[in-house]
Amino acid sequence: MFTYRIRSSDAGLTCLQYLRLILPAAPQSYLKQLLRKGKVLADGKPASPDAPLVAGSVLTLPRSARLQELAATAAPMLVDILHEEDLLLVVDKPSGLAVHRSKGHEDDNLLERVRRRSKALGQEFQIAPVHRLDAETSGPVLFGKGHQAISSLGKMFMAGGIDKSYLALVRGDLPDKGRLDTPVPAKGTWKDAATAFHVRQRLGAYLLVELFLESGRTHQIRRQLADRGLPLVGDRRYGGPAVDGFQRLFLHCVRLSFRNPFSGRQLAIESALPPALSELLETLG
Known part of the structure; x- marks a missing residue:
C-alpha cells in the first residue's frame, strides 16, 4: 500500500485535489475511478472525493503496477503553506529547491509546485513569487494571487516594505x-x-x-x-x-x-x- 499522512498545510483539500498533487502524472479520470471503486482509503474507510481532508489522517492507495509507475513518473508537488489569504500566499521553501525554473530545476521548482497546487484547487488566476531565495537557502517566500496582487506586492517589495x-x-x-x-x-x-x-x-x-x-x-x-x-x-x-x-x-x-x-x-x-x-x-x- 502507498501511505500518506495529511499535513496541516494540506488539511481542507478534498481527496481528489490531494491525489492530483501527489500523483501529478495521473489522469483525473483514473483518480476518480479509484475513488469510485473504493480503492482509496481515509483512516481505513473508503474516501469520498469531495470530503475535506483532516490533518493527521492517513490516506492509503493500493500498490498496483500502474500506481507504482505513476508515482515514479513525477515527484509529488506538495508545498508547505505558512499563511494564505485571498490575494497572497506564503510558502515554506526547502533547501535545494529553486524558486523559479532554471538549469537543473526545469521540472521541479517552487513556482511549479505552487501552480500545480493552484490548478488542483481549480484556481485559474495567475500566481507568482514576489521575491526569491537562493536554491540552497530555506524559508518563507511570498506569492501574489492575480495580476493586480502580484503588482502591488512587487512594488511593496521594491520599496523596502x-x-x-x-x-x-x-x-x-x-x-x-x-x-x-x-x-x-x-x-x-x-x-x-x-x-x-x-x-x-x-x-x-x-x-x-x-x-x-x-x-x-x-x-x-x-x-x-x-x-x-x-x-x-x-x-x-x-x-x-x-x-x-x-x-x-x-x-x-x-x-x-x-x-x-x-x-x-x-x-x-x-x-x-x-x-x-x-x-x-x-x-x-
Whole structure:
C-alpha cells in the first residue's frame, strides 16, 4: 500500500485535489475511478472525493503496477503553506529547491509546485513569487494571487516594505551585534549593501547569528560574511567550513514581516528551523 499522512498545510483539500498533487502524472479520470471503486482509503474507510481532508489522517492507495509507475513518473508537488489569504500566499521553501525554473530545476521548482497546487484547487488566476531565495537557502517566500496582487506586492517589495531576518551558522568570532556594510557584486558592478546582525548563540568555535537585511542583493549575507572571513557553514561557493554529516548550507529565513497592502494588517510569518539545522545545533551545543 502507498501511505500518506495529511499535513496541516494540506488539511481542507478534498481527496481528489490531494491525489492530483501527489500523483501529478495521473489522469483525473483514473483518480476518480479509484475513488469510485473504493480503492482509496481515509483512516481505513473508503474516501469520498469531495470530503475535506483532516490533518493527521492517513490516506492509503493500493500498490498496483500502474500506481507504482505513476508515482515514479513525477515527484509529488506538495508545498508547505505558512499563511494564505485571498490575494497572497506564503510558502515554506526547502533547501535545494529553486524558486523559479532554471538549469537543473526545469521540472521541479517552487513556482511549479505552487501552480500545480493552484490548478488542483481549480484556481485559474495567475500566481507568482514576489521575491526569491537562493536554491540552497530555506524559508518563507511570498506569492501574489492575480495580476493586480502580484503588482502591488512587487512594488511593496521594491520599496523596502518587506523585512526578512535569517539565521546563519559561521565558524569564527563576531561582536555581539553590529553591521556588515561591504559592497557586493551585482550585474557587472558593485552595489552598496547593509546587513545588521546579532549573535544569538556561541557554540564553541561556532556562532549562530541572526541577520536583518537592510538591502536585498543577490548572495548578500553569504558574500558579506565571506568577506569578513566567516563564510557560512556548508557554503561551497564561498569556501565555508564543512561539518561531518551536514550536507547543506546553514542559512534559513526565519521571519518575513510586512503590512498587508490589501487589509492594512501587519503580518509576521515565521518559519521553524528545518530538522537538519536544529540537529546540527544540538550536536554543537
